Amino acid sequence: MNGLHLIADLNRCRCPPQFLIDAADLEAFCVSACTQNRLTVVGRFFHQFTDAAGRPAGVTGAVVLAESHVTIHTWPEINGVSLDVYVCNFSADNSAAARHLFARLIEAFQPEIKAVEELERGRLKSQVLSSAFA
Amino acid sequence: MNGLHLIADLNRCRCPPQFLIDAADLEAFCVSACTQNRLTVVGRFFHQFTDAAGRPAGVTGAVVLAESHVTIHTWPEINGVSLDVYVCNFSADNSAAARHLFARLIEAFQPEIKAVEELERGRLKSQVLSSAFA
Numbered sequence: 578m579n580g581l582h583l584i585a586d587l588n589r590c591r592c593p594p595q596f597l598i599d600a601a602d603l604e605a606f607c608v609s610a611c612t613q614n615r616l617t618v619v620g621r622f623f624h625q626f627t628d629a630a631g632r633p634a635g636v637t638g639a640v641v642l643a644e645s646h647v648t649i650h651t652w653p654e655i656n657g658v659s660l661d662v663y664v665c666n667f668s669a670d671n672s673a674a675a676r677h678l679f680a681r682l683i684e685a686f687q688p689e690i691k692a693v694e695e696l697e698r699g700r701l702k703s704q705v706l707s708s709a710f711a
Numbered sequence: 712m713n714g715l716h717l718i719a720d721l722n723r724c725r726c727p728p729q730f731l732i733d734a735a736d737l738e739a740f741c742v743s744a745c746t747q748n749r750l751t752v753v754g755r756f757f758h759q760f761t762d763a764a765g766r767p768a769g770v771t772g773a774v775v776l777a778e779s780h781v782t783i784h785t786w787p788e789i790n791g792v793s794l795d796v797y798v799c800n801f802s803a804d805n806s807a808a809a810r811h812l813f814a815r816l817i818e819a820f821q822p823e824i825k826a827v828e829e830l831e832r833g834r835l836k837s838q839v840l841s842s843a844f845a
Contacts, residue, residue: 578720578784578791586712586833621740622754639773639780641756646773650712650799657712659832661795665784690839696828697763698793699720705824 579699580645581672583679585656589689596686597653600625606685607640607647614678616642616664616671617618644671647678658686663698690709712798713833714779715806717813721792723823730820731787732767734759740819741774741781748812750798750805751777778805781812792820797832 596602606622611618623638635654640647643665652658663681664671683691730736738757745752757772769788774781779797786792796813798805817825 578722578786578789578793580793582714582718584832585829588712594822602717617770619758620756622756622773622779624775626777637777637779637780639756639775641758641771641773642757643771645784645793646782648773648797649781650779652712652801655712657754659712659714659779659797659799662796663747663782663793663795665793665832667786688840692834694830696718700720700826 578665578667579697580663580667580697581662581675582663582698583661583675584694584696585658585679585683586692587683587686587688588656588691590658591658592685592686594653594656597651597656597658598625598635600633600638601650602678603636603649604638606650607638607682610678610681611642611647614638614674614681616674616678618644626665647682649682657699658688665698712799712801713831714797714801715809716795716797716832717793717809718792718828718830718831719796719813719817720826721817721820721822722790722825724790724792725821725823726819728787730771731785731790731792734767734770734772737770737783737785738772739755739815741772741783743810744815745774745776745781747807748815750812753777781816783816786814792822799832
């Protein structure tokens, strides 16, 4: 289950405001960015939030990959985006593709401030459960 | 965008082997566990992998929540599961629900070894991008 999980919280995004509230557009962009980086999209689900007046608001969505997933959540109220790209390296090392994809997605939102984290999955701090020996 | 992201890599899962290779069953379980913890499921996509003989193999899937997401990927070859539960706390503090859900999901797989990580989203190490001042 070794893999690379790239995590970003993006603030003060300077992309066109419409980009943060258009689920169909965001879905198409994310799927295209995945396939351009030779990751295998097996499905996706994006949801369009609406405000009290029924106008498009934020978006929450996931692209399910054969290699794991991409998730995205937007907060247009504060021009914010939270983003995850996770690829397993089970049958091939997909780390380079993940890094390219992650950079491409972040670039599209043009954040003034980004907070990022990298996790090596499969090498997290492990805990042997006591129940295993109960 | 403050929120809680709970991450687990589960090893040597002792649940019935069938549970790791049945996309429909895993999807129903994950969706039910989300709603039981009063999280709002807005959609989901689960994919069934098959082996060379066309038999069910691993599962990869996402439950998209109004509060963010749950993702799950199984590796039946090694009785492994990787799991993410991420909830934003934008309009309410969903941390307790996320922790209950996370524990419930982990319990179902009965791992002998679990590796977990907690991230406070919105409080990751931030970086002001130089391009903001270019």
